[in-house]
Amino acid sequence: MKRKITLKQIARELDVSISTVSKALSNSKEISEDTTQKIQAFAKLYNYKANNIALSLKNRKTKTIGILIPEIVHHFFSTVIRGIERVANRRGYNVIVGLSNESFTKEIINMEMLANGSIDGIILSISKETLLKQDYHHFNATINQGIPIVMFDRVVNEVDCDKVIVDDFNGAVKAVKKLVENGCKNIALITTMDYVSVGRLRTQGYLEALGLSGIEANSNLILKIDDSLDVENHLDILETEITQFFKANPNIDGLFAVNELYAVSAMKVARKLGLTIPDDMQVIGFTDGVLSKHATPSLTTVSQHGQKMGEQSANLLIDRLEAEDNDNEQYFTNNPKDHDFIKVVIETEIIERESTK
Amino acid sequence: MKRKITLKQIARELDVSISTVSKALSNSKEISEDTTQKIQAFAKLYNYKANNIALSLKNRKTKTIGILIPEIVHHFFSTVIRGIERVANRRGYNVIVGLSNESFTKEIINMEMLANGSIDGIILSISKETLLKQDYHHFNATINQGIPIVMFDRVVNEVDCDKVIVDDFNGAVKAVKKLVENGCKNIALITTMDYVSVGRLRTQGYLEALGLSGIEANSNLILKIDDSLDVENHLDILETEITQFFKANPNIDGLFAVNELYAVSAMKVARKLGLTIPDDMQVIGFTDGVLSKHATPSLTTVSQHGQKMGEQSANLLIDRLEAEDNDNEQYFTNNPKDHDFIKVVIETEIIERESTK
DNA sequence: ATATTTAACGAAAACGTTTTCGTGTTGACA
DNA sequence: TGTCAACACGAAAACGTTTTCGTTAAATAT
Structure with a gap:
């Protein structure tokens, strides 16, 4: 078991100084061609690679970015x-992942763990509990420490940073x-409680569309699910709620659900009630995931383009x-550009499948 | 924008030495109570946290582990x-994720990126291309550098390391x-080509079970899908293959599929052919994911307990x-324990749903 | 022959810690 | 009064790099 070789060892072995080795390996022309070749050959032989940690310490940047999300067993988040x-990867960065598990405390702990030098910047999506508490001090704290943050999907106005959202x-x-x-x-709506911003926005969009179409909104046709409970493991509850909802409103002929789980569950319930989709009821969900694609009938959805969100x-x-790097070479450290935060909006796209006519 | 405070700054500010500060913060009793309190108060005030990178360099360990998997938009892998x-997290480690995207080259690049000091050890599942090439030198190389590896699910005998597999x-x-x-x-079988070990094992299990039950295996009842193509995006191909398969074998009354996508697709095809599940055909899939749970009818599956695999x-x-840490304090560095690798087998469990009687 | 440039390399600092090993001051004790 | 612990602290090395700034010797210019 050979430990990785270091500059010092090469230097000792070849009877030159550490500086010489370092320079030779970076092809500095301070070093003669002879020694350079000798050193490079030796380095290649022993498969020398500079130690990342040492570089991070020296350069005061780690070339890794942190991701902090509520959940990873989730089609949308994993796509991001x-x-x-x-x-x-393409730009030479590593990625370190932390999961908040929708918990405020775990979010804070993770942020602090990451912010202690492990990463250069953070990409995150806010946990439900944090949204509920509306306590965002930990975000602002790390921003103030000079660690830039990019928020996606679940964002919030109270924090000044770049944001990438979908046009919910x-x-x-x-x-x-x-x-x-x-x-x-x-047209019915199945949505979440209002504190998750994306749910709220989608609800507003529903109302807006009805208004534009001259249809009066009917609050009976709106079902709000309390998603503080772990719906994935309480499907029965979800389904009975939807069943009652459908029974109470037999006139529903169209349904918009703010996520694909609600939509697919609704289709299941509808079928049990003897309704045919899309003939008796058309369904559209939000979030294009595996469920939508493989459901029967397959589900028409609003795609969020998670991968594109991640890339952006x-x-x-x-x-x-990397702009910061250049700024440091400028005369003004506090140049105004630092405070021009960007909000990127990813356009949604409707993917038509069998659940609509 | 305040950069994080360092020991040096605290020392200068309080007019003591760096060593004193360090010791005071770790409650060394070398330092008087007065100074300790003063320093700790100051540190708390400025929210001092030791820089992880510096610690990593000093301790020659990063307290982060690398994960290298073929794909992340995948229920099983994200569960792991x-x-x-x-x-x-519980044991004080960070997690850094690399994706091979099923590519041999990306796997190597990622390994090298990680092995240059960024991580203490790696947990990985081998990419399809690597399995096909049967070239495992990069794994052995990093093991030889003293970086332990744990392989899960897609493992291989040619590499000596700890392994966690499901009893396929x-x-x-x-x-x-x-x-x-x-x-x-x-009973029909829908499986993959044989080079992916898990597919091969599941196929063997199918044959074994038939043998035990005194049923003669019929090669016509086995459909091998070439999963080198990206099936997710070529559902149509998959479905036509299955359709032909079913039409050629109208006597099929039971189906075992080595993953849930195949199983769900088969159910879809079966329904289109006028078959009722489970009455005309019973279906069981491998890998318990979202699809199985939400399909109609919901799918009976063999659960792999991905999360447990990850935890193990x-x-x-x-x-x-952490055993290595102790070993270093022993007299023998090459103690035999180093070569006792463990293979953990996670038991599968059948989750019965609507697709079987 | 002397001054000056150039080539080739080494020493040392710096990044932020921890830890070992001094060192000076105090108080107790003989 | 002299000796010795105990106490409280600082200096410095080490982790592995890169980079600045010497330094030496040879080569060139004057």
Whole structure:
């Protein structure tokens, strides 16, 4: 078991100084061609690679970015990670992942763990509990420490940073409009409680689309699910709620759900109630994941383009990191550019499948 | 924007030496109570936290473990990550993720990126291309550099390291036996090409179960899918293959599929062909993911317990890392324990749902 | 022959810690 | 009064780099 070789060992072995080795390996022309070749040959032989940690310490940057998300067993979030990893890798960065598990405390602990030198910047999506508490001091704290943050999807105005969001509002508008165009008269909505911003925005989009179409919103047609409980493991509850909802409103002929789980569950319930989709009821969900694609009938959805969100987030963050590098060489450290934060909006797209006509 | 405070700054500010500050913060009794209090108060005020990178360099260990998997938008793999992250976090480790994207080259590049000091050990699952090439030198190389590896799920005998696998063979046996018990006479298999070990093992389990039940295997009832192509994006191809398969074998009354995508697709095809599940055909899939749970009818599956695999892998790795620490204090560095590698087998479990009687 | 440039290399600082090993001051004790 | 612990602290090395700034010797210019 050979430990990795270091500059010092090469130097000792070849009877030169550490500086000489370092320079030779970076092809400095301070070093004669002879020694350079000798050193490079030796280094290659022993497969020398500079130690990342030492470089990080010296350069005061780690070339790794942190990701902090609520959950990873989740199609959307893992898609975002894939996008982040893709551009991070291409641009020479590593990716370190932390999971908040929707918990405020774990979010803070993770942030602090990451902010102690492990990473140059953070890409995150806020946990539900944090959104509920509306306590964002930990974000501002790390930003103040000079660690840039990019927020995606679940963002919040109280924190000044770059943001990448999907156009939840217009996505919902598009979806509901399509239902209207397809002839639906009584369009229902299944949504979450309002504190998750994306749910709120999608609800607003639903209302807006109805308004634009001259349809009066009917609060009976809106079902709000308390997603503080872990729905994945309480499918039965979800399904009974939907069953009651459908029974109470037999006139529903169109349904918009703010996520694919609600949509797919609704289709299941509908079928049990003897309804045919899309003939008796058309359904559109938000978030294009595996469920939508493989459900029967397959589900028409509003795609969020998670991978693109990840890529944009990573590019935004790395751009800012590398801009900082240049700033340091400028005369003004506090140049105004630092406070021009960017908000990227990813356009949604409706993917039509079998659940609509 | 305040940069993080360092020992040196505290020392200068309080007019003591760096060593004193360091000792005071670790409650060394070399330092008087007065100074200790003063320093600790100051440190708390400025929210001092030791810089991780500096610690890593000094201690020659990073307290982070690398994960290298083929794909992250994948229920099983993300479940494993969740498990790893969970125990890593509990035991004070960070987690850094690399994706091979099923590519041999990306796997190597990622390994080298990680092995240059960024991590203490690696947990990985081998990419398809690597399995196909059967070239495992990069794994052995990093092991030889003193970086322990734990392989999960897709493992290989040619590399000496700890391994965590699911009992693919017996899982398949159980599944097929259940089909037999449920009265199936003509049990089909949908599987992958043989180079992915897990597919091969599950196929063998299928054959074994048939043998045990006194049923003669019929090669016509085995459909091998070439999963070198990206099936997710070529569902149509998959479905037509299955359609032909079913049409050619109308006597099929039971089906075992080596993953849930194949199983769900098969159910879809079966329904289109007018078959009712589970009445006309019972179906069991391997890998318990979202699809299985939410399909209609919901799918009986063999659960791999991904999270448990992740947790076991992480524990195995960290155990070894921390055992090494102690070994260094022993007289023998090359003690025989180093070569006793552990293979943990996670038992599968059949989760019964609507697709079987 | 002397001054000056150039080539080739080494010493040392710096990044932020921890830890070992001094060192000076105090108080107790003989 | 002289000796010796005990106490409280500082200097410096080490982890592995890169980079600045010497320094030496040879080569060139004057």
